[in-house]
Amino acid sequence: MSATSLVLIDILKYTVAAATPLLFASMGGLFSELSGMLNIALEGLMGIGAFFGMAAAGLSGSLMIGALAAVCAAVLGALLMGSVTIRLRANLFIAGLAMNLLSGGITAVLSQWWYHTKAVVAFSIASPPAIFPEFLHAIPLIGPIIFTQSSLAVSSWLWALAVAAIIRRTRHGMRIRATGMNAAAVAALGFSPDRSRMAALIWSGIGSGLGGYALGLSISAFVPNIVSGRGWVALVAIYLGQRKPLWIAASCLLFALAESLSNYIQGFSTIPPLLVLALPYAVTLISLIVAGKKRAAGY
Amino acid sequence: MSSESSLRSSTRLSLAVGVSLALTCAVLALFSADFWGALGQFFIAPFSNRYFFGNFLADAVPLAISGLGVLIAFRSKNFNLGGEGQLYSGALVAGILALRLGQATDPLELWIAASVAGALTGALIAALSGALKAYRGVSELISSFLISAIVVNVVDFFITGPLQDPASNFQTTRQLAAQFLLPKILVPSKLDISACVALALVAGAAVAAARTRIGFELKICGENEEFARYCGISVVRYDVGAMAFSGALYGLAGALLVIGPQARVMRGFSSGIGWSAISVALLAQGSELGVVPAALFVAFLGAGSNQVMIGSGIPSEIISILQAVALFFITAQALPRVRRRRKA
Numbered sequence: 102m103s104a105t106s107l108v109l110i111d112i113l114k115y116t117v118a119a120a121t122p123l124l125f126a127s128m129g130g131l132f133s134e135l136s137g138m139l140n141i142a143l144e145g146l147m148g149i150g151a152f153f154g155m156a157a158a159g160l161s162g163s164l165m166i167g168a169l170a171a172v173c174a175a176v177l178g179a180l181l182m183g184s185v186t187i188r189l190r191a192n193l194f195i196a197g198l199a200m201n202l203l204s205g206g207i208t209a210v211l212s213q214w215w216y217h218t219k220a221v222v223a224f225s226i227a228s229p230p231a232i233f234p235e236f237l238h239a240i241p242l243i244g245p246i247i248f249t250q251s252s253l254a255v256s257s258w259l260w261a262l263a264v265a266a267i268i269r270r271t272r273h274g275m276r277i278r279a280t281g282m283n284a285a286a287v288a289a290l291g292f293s294p295d296r297s298r299m300a301a302l303i304w305s306g307i308g309s310g311l312g313g314y315a316l317g318l319s320i321s322a323f324v325p326n327i328v329s330g331r332g333w334v335a336l337v338a339i340y341l342g343q344r345k346p347l348w349i350a351a352s353c354l355l356f357a358l359a360e361s362l363s364n365y366i367q368g369f370s371t372i373p374p375l376l377v378l379a380l381p382y383a384v385t386l387i388s389l390i391v392a393g394k395k396r397a398a399g400y
Numbered sequence: 401m402s403s404e405s406s407l408r409s410s411t412r413l414s415l416a417v418g419v420s421l422a423l424t425c426a427v428l429a430l431f432s433a434d435f436w437g438a439l440g441q442f443f444i445a446p447f448s449n450r451y452f453f454g455n456f457l458a459d460a461v462p463l464a465i466s467g468l469g470v471l472i473a474f475r476s477k478n479f480n481l482g483g484e485g486q487l488y489s490g491a492l493v494a495g496i497l498a499l500r501l502g503q504a505t506d507p508l509e510l511w512i513a514a515s516v517a518g519a520l521t522g523a524l525i526a527a528l529s530g531a532l533k534a535y536r537g538v539s540e541l542i543s544s545f546l547i548s549a550i551v552v553n554v555v556d557f558f559i560t561g562p563l564q565d566p567a568s569n570f571q572t573t574r575q576l577a578a579q580f581l582l583p584k585i586l587v588p589s590k591l592d593i594s595a596c597v598a599l600a601l602v603a604g605a606a607v608a609a610a611r612t613r614i615g616f617e618l619k620i621c622g623e624n625e626e627f628a629r630y631c632g633i634s635v636v637r638y639d640v641g642a643m644a645f646s647g648a649l650y651g652l653a654g655a656l657l658v659i660g661p662q663a664r665v666m667r668g669f670s671s672g673i674g675w676s677a678i679s680v681a682l683l684a685q686g687s688e689l690g691v692v693p694a695a696l697f698v699a700f701l702g703a704g705s706n707q708v709m710i711g712s713g714i715p716s717e718i719i720s721i722l723q724a725v726a727l728f729f730i731t732a733q734a735l736p737r738v739r740r741r742r743k744a
Contacts, residue, residue: 141481181728189733190733191728191732192731194479196728196731198481199723199724199725200724202675202720202724203724206718206721209715209717213714213715219715330549333542333545333546336542337546340539340542373557375553375554375560375561378553379554382549382550382553386546386550389546390538390543393532393536393537393538
């Protein structure tokens with residue numbers, strides 16, 4: 102195999118891995134989006150998931166317990182947001198901002214308290230195992246790109262499938278969608294739009310928590326600002342994918358490709374790394390502008 | 401909204417302030433070995449001498465200026481979440497200009513040039529988000545955040561690359577000569593005449609909002625876009641204008657820091673001010689004059705957190721938690737239902 106194709110395979114393999122956190126978070130955020138809430142707290146909830154997930158996994162040595170803790174912590178955060186916005190009728194954006202602030206504050210304070218540092222907290226945790234049998238790795242192209250992926254990456258795609266099924270096929274999912282389309286009609290039918298919105302926020306907490314945990318596992322550590330904008334990118338993926346699971350997944354892959362390329366370029370080019378770091382945001386912004394044009398034409 | 405369940409804004413404000421102060425005490429009790437000492441440090445240190453008091457006031461200046469911009473943008477329902485980048489880039493451009501002009505000008509010209517340049521930079525960046533909202537239907541929350549994330553990286557690049565001071569061990573530009581820095585008010589603290597600029601801006605904005613056509617039309621755009629269109633008001637112009645205005649104030653705040661207390665552009669020096677300014681705008685509850693006490697309150701929490709951090713090892717990020725809690729309360733419109741039922 103030539104050197105270029107090896108590089109290409111490397112970039113694509115990392116793309117799939119980098120899509121994992123985005124996929125978890127954006128599919129979770131899809132629920133809140135469908136229920137009519139622009140949840141800008143995905144970012145903060147991912148940070149919470151990353152910290153508590155890694156802390157629990159480090160303590161117990163079990164990846165599953167880590168995942169459970171990540172979900173519980175992020176769902177608690179989502180419940181807090183839900184009670185403030187739905188029960189106390191607070192402004193959703195402001196509550197989202199507050200959640201993001203809270204996430205940064207709590208993780209920094211607890212990190213100082215538990216690990217006596219605000220910087221990198223490294224954990225010795227076994228990385229998520231590869232689950233496809235060895236012989237599949239030999240398949241050209243697909244083998245090294247897809248079949249070498251960890252159970253974590255695979256579960257993010259299962260999660261995406263599950264979300265698609267829930268929003269399309271279940272009463273629960275349809276009620277959430279209906280709430281976003283016409284909350285008054287849902288109320289008139291005797292269902293509670295508030296309950297659907299709360300459920301949607303909880304789903305977004307589950308997704309963001311897992312997404313943040315996936316970020317932590319990918320570097321076996323918790324660092325401040327570990328999420329660094331990925332919650333926002335996940336939010337844009339929902340927009341760009343026009344709230345359709347398949348297209349959201351494609352958007353996540355696109356943004357992950359930008360991240361993967363930016364990582365690659367940093368290692369092998371003379372372009373200053375700080376400028377390369379801006380690449381994923383730039384790709385996200387441009388995609389948003391392009392998608393926005395379509396939307397404006399639709400009106 | 402039924403009147404019995406809605407909270408008056410004064411109640412919300414006292415809840416927000418009260419709870420964040422109570423939480424501060426709780427955290428101090430939990431984390432510090434010497435509770436009373438830490439409490440004293442937190443609440444009294446900013447007032448203990450001229451130096452601390454002046455620095456505390458100086459911290460409030462950029463918060464008041466940029467918080468005012470956020471408040472005005474909020475009024476037209478525009479959420480500018482890109483303050484971090486707008487302030488940072490305003491500071492950079494002002495810094496470049498000030499360093500370039502150097503000895504060639506007199507200080508007053510340099511201050512004006514740097515302030516205008518900083519404000520224009522912030523305004524341009526924020527106006528882009530406003531235009532994207534107006535012409536492409538892109539949420540200004542998301543675009544302003546993303547643009548800010550890009551801008552921060554670009555500014556970091558300039559500071560650590562082409563503009564790095566070769567003589568310094570820090571990631572920073574060269575330093576401005578002392579005669580080109582804004583005159584200090586409360587020596588030895590870092591408070592300078594930018595405090596007067598902040599007060600003048602707040603007063604000017606309050607008058608403009610209450611007395612001018614622009615202030616009135618801006619308010620209508622925020623309260624009822626459809627009605628504004630019906631009245632022949634260009635909503636697009638106010639979307640872009642309000643974002644540009646808040647960006648300009650962010651940029652100005654950055655510029656004033658560079659020609660004032662900072663005297664240079666150091667990497668990450670303004671990190672967090674952009675977000676705190678949003679807290680200030682929310683605490684001000686829609687009133688321009690309210691920006692001043694709100695900025696003082698947020699600066700007070702910040703000064704206290706820094707003091708305590710030095711004293712007892714509690715990370716200064718504690719201020720994020722306090723601000724978050726204050727925001728939750730300030731934005732709550734109703735009491736919990738349980739409590740309402742009990743009352744009935």
